[in-house]
Amino acid sequence: MTRFRALVEVSLRPGIADPQGATIERALPALGFEAISGVRAGKAFRFVVDATDEHAARKQVDDLCRRLLTNPVIEDSAVTLEQA
Numbered sequence: 001m002t003r004f005r006a007l008v009e010v011s012l013r014p015g016i017a018d019p020q021g022a023t024i025e026r027a028l029p030a031l032g033f034e035a036i037s038g039v040r041a042g043k044a045f046r047f048v049v050d051a052t053d054e055h056a057a058r059k060q061v062d063d064l065c066r067r068l069l070t071n072p073v074i075e076d077s078a079v080t081l082e083q084a
Contacts, residue, residue, distance in 0.1 A: 001050045003084040004057040008069055008077050011042040016074045045069055048084060057081055 012018050020041035028036050051057035058081060065077045 001052065002054075002057075004049050004051060004054065004081045005084045006045075006047050006049050006057070006061050007080040008045040008061065008065055009042060009080075010044070010065075010070050010075050010077050011040060013074055013076050049081075054081055054083075 018040050021039040024041065025037065025039040028034070028039070049057050049060055051060060058079060061079050061081065065079065066072060070077045
């Protein structure tokens with residue numbers, strides 16, 4: 001078994017309204033951040049997965065994303081794996 005560190009970044013799909021990102025973006029000028037735009041909020045999950053190889057680890061993480069971590073109708077996920 002090999003241990004992998006996984007990072008799953010979940011974001012709303014393009015075209016899906018992002019009220020949290022919009023609220024943050026509206027607050028930026030008052031805080032002196034006039035040059036920042038296009039804010040989109042998301043979430044990140046970090047964990048360790050034990051698997052025989054990177055392919056098996058990615059398969060487990062992809063299954064976890066599909067079944068628990070994301071709503072596949074409105075969210076996308078990006079998975080990064082590195083050997084621990």
